[in-house]
Amino acid sequence: MLIGEQSWEFKRRPVILGTSSVVGPDEGKGPLGDQFDVVHEDTLIGQDSWEKAEKKMLEEAAELALKHANMPKEQLQFYVGGDLLNQIISNSFAVRTMQVPYLGIFGACSTSMEGLAIASMIVDSGFGERVMAGTCSHNCTAEKQFRYPTEYGSQKPPTAQYTVTGAGAAVLGLKGSGPVVTGATIGRVVDLGIKDPFNMGAAMAPAAVDTLTAHFRDFGREPGYYDLIVTGDLATVGYDIACDLLRERGLDMTQTVYQDCGKLIYDLEKQNVQAGGSGCGCSATVTYGPLLKRLRKGDLNRILVVATGALLSPLSFQQGESIPGIAHAVAIERGEVQNG
Amino acid sequence: MLIGEQSWEFKRRPVILGTSSVVGPDEGKGPLGDQFDVVHEDTLIGQDSWEKAEKKMLEEAAELALKHANMPKEQLQFYVGGDLLNQIISNSFAVRTMQVPYLGIFGACSTSMEGLAIASMIVDSGFGERVMAGTCSHNCTAEKQFRYPTEYGSQKPPTAQYTVTGAGAAVLGLKGSGPVVTGATIGRVVDLGIKDPFNMGAAMAPAAVDTLTAHFRDFGREPGYYDLIVTGDLATVGYDIACDLLRERGLDMTQTVYQDCGKLIYDLEKQNVQAGGSGCGCSATVTYGPLLKRLRKGDLNRILVVATGALLSPLSFQQGESIPGIAHAVAIERGEVQNG
Numbered sequence: 054m055l056i057g058e059q060s061w062e063f064k065r066r067p068v069i070l071g072t073s074s075v076v077g078p079d080e081g082k083g084p085l086g087d088q089f090d091v092v093h094e095d096t097l098i099g100q101d102s103w104e105k106a107e108k109k110m111l112e113e114a115a116e117l118a119l120k121h122a123n124m125p126k127e128q129l130q131f132y133v134g135g136d137l138l139n140q141i142i143s144n145s146f147a148v149r150t151m152q153v154p155y156l157g158i159f160g161a162c163s164t165s166m167e168g169l170a171i172a173s174m175i176v177d178s179g180f181g182e183r184v185m186a187g188t189c190s191h192n193c194t195a196e197k198q199f200r201y202p203t204e205y206g207s208q209k210p211p212t213a214q215y216t217v218t219g220a221g222a223a224v225l226g227l228k229g230s231g232p233v234v235t236g237a238t239i240g241r242v243v244d245l246g247i248k249d250p251f252n253m254g255a256a257m258a259p260a261a262v263d264t265l266t267a268h269f270r271d272f273g274r275e276p277g278y279y280d281l282i283v284t285g286d287l288a289t290v291g292y293d294i295a296c297d298l299l300r301e302r303g304l305d306m307t308q309t310v311y312q313d314c315g316k317l318i319y320d321l322e323k324q325n326v327q328a329g330g331s332g333c334g335c336s337a338t339v340t341y342g343p344l345l346k347r348l349r350k351g352d353l354n355r356i357l358v359v360a361t362g363a364l365l366s367p368l369s370f371q372q373g374e375s376i377p378g379i380a381h382a383v384a385i386e387r388g389e390v391q392n393g
Numbered sequence: 394m395l396i397g398e399q400s401w402e403f404k405r406r407p408v409i410l411g412t413s414s415v416v417g418p419d420e421g422k423g424p425l426g427d428q429f430d431v432v433h434e435d436t437l438i439g440q441d442s443w444e445k446a447e448k449k450m451l452e453e454a455a456e457l458a459l460k461h462a463n464m465p466k467e468q469l470q471f472y473v474g475g476d477l478l479n480q481i482i483s484n485s486f487a488v489r490t491m492q493v494p495y496l497g498i499f500g501a502c503s504t505s506m507e508g509l510a511i512a513s514m515i516v517d518s519g520f521g522e523r524v525m526a527g528t529c530s531h532n533c534t535a536e537k538q539f540r541y542p543t544e545y546g547s548q549k550p551p552t553a554q555y556t557v558t559g560a561g562a563a564v565l566g567l568k569g570s571g572p573v574v575t576g577a578t579i580g581r582v583v584d585l586g587i588k589d590p591f592n593m594g595a596a597m598a599p600a601a602v603d604t605l606t607a608h609f610r611d612f613g614r615e616p617g618y619y620d621l622i623v624t625g626d627l628a629t630v631g632y633d634i635a636c637d638l639l640r641e642r643g644l645d646m647t648q649t650v651y652q653d654c655g656k657l658i659y660d661l662e663k664q665n666v667q668a669g670g671s672g673c674g675c676s677a678t679v680t681y682g683p684l685l686k687r688l689r690k691g692d693l694n695r696i697l698v699v700a701t702g703a704l705l706s707p708l709s710f711q712q713g714e715s716i717p718g719i720a721h722a723v724a725i726e727r728g729e730v731q732n733g
Contacts, residue, residue, distance in 0.1 A: 054519045055470070055520050059470065130398070140705065140706035146714065153581060159499045177518075180514055368482065372444065374486065
């Protein structure tokens with residue numbers, strides 16, 4: 054049900070029956086490397102194009118999430134997902150393989166939690182019993198589509214971010230055991246006029262703060278309600294801006310409580326990733342891999358994932374538009390076996 | 394609630410409180426021209442790019458739908474929408490103006506009914522009380538993005554379709570008077586291997602038939618339950634294929650019952666639009682304009698809109714992929730004043 058102005062409370066607590074995280078070589082070399090389900094050794098993973106590799110990773114993630122949920126693929130009722138590629142082809146072509154009713158979505162890198170929020174609503178409200186949310190991104194497909202031909206090896210400013218090669222998926226249901234989705238906050242478009250596509254973190258930080266503020270207001274919660282709050286892919290530049298903006302609003306959060314998936318996924322000292330990770334796959338693989346592992350172990354009890362997206366296109370940038378940001382937040386808590 | 398395998402029944406019957414249809418000059422000259430709310434005389438409508446014109450039309454449509462619903466814009470709680478442009482910029486930038494929590498979606502030309510289905514679910518399940526679904530397309534932005542630079546004036550085969558310049562929006566709520574949304578069927582991706590991007594109708598027809606078949610099965614209905622069934626934008630080629638496929642499945646529908654928005658919106662004899670209209674704006678403007686006018690007048694009592702989408706991108710085509718199709722169906726019925 055609607056709670057407050059822009060949030061959803063999932064009273065029936067949809068269970069995350071299974072998740073998966075499939076990543077590429079750079080993510081495998083990062084500090085979370087051993088906590089992903091699959092680490093590919095190269096970026097083509099046996100395909101003849103990076104786009105096909107991205108689609109293939111999502112297919113693997115979908116299969117693996119179903120396996121972890123112990124659910125035959127014929128039982129899956131709906132799939133909700135999207136990605137960064139024009140016309141979200143990675144998802145549409147992966148879903149062609151899966152043969153399941155499909156809701157395509159787009160929220161740039163916020164797609165991960167937009168999908169989890171919609172999937173949770175479907176399950177919570179009885180519009181579906183077994184629903185998957187999935188997303189993916191690929192460093193090389195994003196580079197060639199959004200920036201320069203990959204072969205150029207163009208130099209980047211330190212504020213730039215490195216698109217994560219990875220796919221993540223989650224299978225939701227009402228019965229079973231696993232972490233539960235308890236709420237979501239749907240973000241508004243926030244645009245403070247940033248026009249530099251090599252500084253996405255700065256463009257997205259205000260949206261993350263807007264959604265976080267709305268979340269605490271709508272649910273009547275303090276940041277301390279959660280053991281961990283992560284933004285999707287603000288990376289170092291955006292993270293610092295978000296911390297400043299949060300402090301201005303009286304929401305002072307320490308590094309123990311507030312982190313960012315774009316900072317967690319790479320070794321920022323040793324890996325050449327500028328300010329850190331980005332892409333739909335960033336928050337998806339970190340959440341559906343390492344973070345949910347910690348929830349399942351009881352190392353964490355309540356987390357809030359605030360996936361952030363920059364809603365630009367190369368064309369909107371070329372036409373002089375600034376970069377609108379958006380962020381969607383989903384609360385996940387340690388669950389007991391329910392309805393069992 | 395879920396009904397059958399892939400359909401949703403909206404038991405609380407969300408009311409369509411207001412709709413709008415804004416179109417360009419070619420659509421104004423078509424047989425439905427006098428039934429749209431706004432007809433623009435040129436394709437730039439005072440903007441300096443076609444993309445900005447497309448966004449502007451959607452902003453107009455959103456404003457007008459709110460006006461028709463007699464709802465101040467501050468009361469709107471969620472917006473669900475998408476379009477054909479890369480990274481759905483028309484919607485994201487229009488929503489920046491609207492300042493409302495936003496779920497971006499993408500289903501190519503099926504986006505219109507995907508949005509209406511999700512918005513109806515939000516209202517029906519109590520996750521929002523006042524929700525808008527919107528979409529748009531523009532002939533010139535689609536031409537330059539998907540085909541050739543507009544200035545080329547390249548020749549087209551007769552199977553090609555003409556992207557509608559138009560935007561449509563609907564405001565949903567629980568209380569009030571107006572047509573009601575009673576159900577939806579979410580489509581699967583269907584791909585019979587068509588590879589010709591100048592024959593989208595053929596690529597989408599099997600998906601339309603798959604969704605129609607699923608709809609009748611899930612709700613236990615015959616085609617005769619509806620006064621009118623329209624597909625989104627199969628145009629003449631796709632329409633004839635759909636009729637053949639439906640006949641094979643024992644669903645013989647006469648032209649009185651089954652029509653196609655892509656055929657209705659233009660005068661196919663006199664206007665140079667090849668097989669007929671396409672684009673997200675096609676089913677949106679025809680449904681939210683002329684068709685709902687007929688429902689409100691009592692000329693129609695029950696309609697089923699099956700919006701069809703071709704999930705390709707120029708890149709997927711260049712990489713040799715075939716064109717996956719999808720279709721989402723929404724049932725709209727004449728409503729009484731309710732919960733009043």
